[in-house]
Amino acid sequence: MMERAEDLGLSLSLSSSLTPRTHHVAMQLHAPERRFLEMPLLPAKRVCEVSADEERSSQRGGSDDEDGGCGMDGSRKKLRLSKDQSAVLEDSFREHPTLNPRQKAALAQQLGLRSRQVEVWFQNRRARTKLKQTEVDCEFLKRCCETLTEENRRLQKEVQELRALKLVSPHQYMHMSPPTTLTMCPSCERVSNNNNTNNNNNNNNNTADRRNGVEGAICHRPIAVRPQHS
């Protein structure tokens, strides 16, 4: 039998390869099983307004009870999960950020919730995890931008100084060693020595990318190396 997407070690993040569609495809592989689990045992509508999702839920959930948590006046009554319930859901989420119908039903039964509630909890959890991750990524990129701006400022200043030196003292300029500061990428810290070549740079790339993890993926620029004087 095919493995579920969540069983393949895929996790939710901005860079995750687990797209909704790929996961959906995985879920679809369980279609017969799903149809069995989702037999409408209690198709009756509730007294209060029934939304499209809720209606789907009552058709899908099967064993869901009738109490959707809304009063006779149609007002929402907010459910608060207990600490134990939250802990179980969190553990389960860490294990698989998405649930197949069987897992959802089992979890719902274990916690005494409707499967729709478990489903909503996971949807909200995924959305809010992604939001947090976006904030973290944003902060990281902001810092990167600041660092690069500062580096750029410094390098421009250095270029200015070198140009000035070239005008004032061409002989000294021609015989000075290349500035090492121009041979290191500030974001991925790839360093090349003065007699390096592009091949050396490429050899360093993989190592640097591995070392830096996500950060290594930020830098796609060629390393700025001052041309050697002939």
Added chain:
DNA sequence: TGGCCGTGATCGGTTACTTCA
């Protein structure tokens, strides 16, 4: 007591798949 925040619930849209004419 009003504002803020965390969070459960809802809404509307998208996509992939199935069924049927």
Added chain:
DNA sequence: CATGAAGTAACCGATCACGGC
């Protein structure tokens, strides 16, 4: 058999709204 429309299920982002602080 191929095909397009309709139906269904699952998911998502945005938002609402309750309840605690």
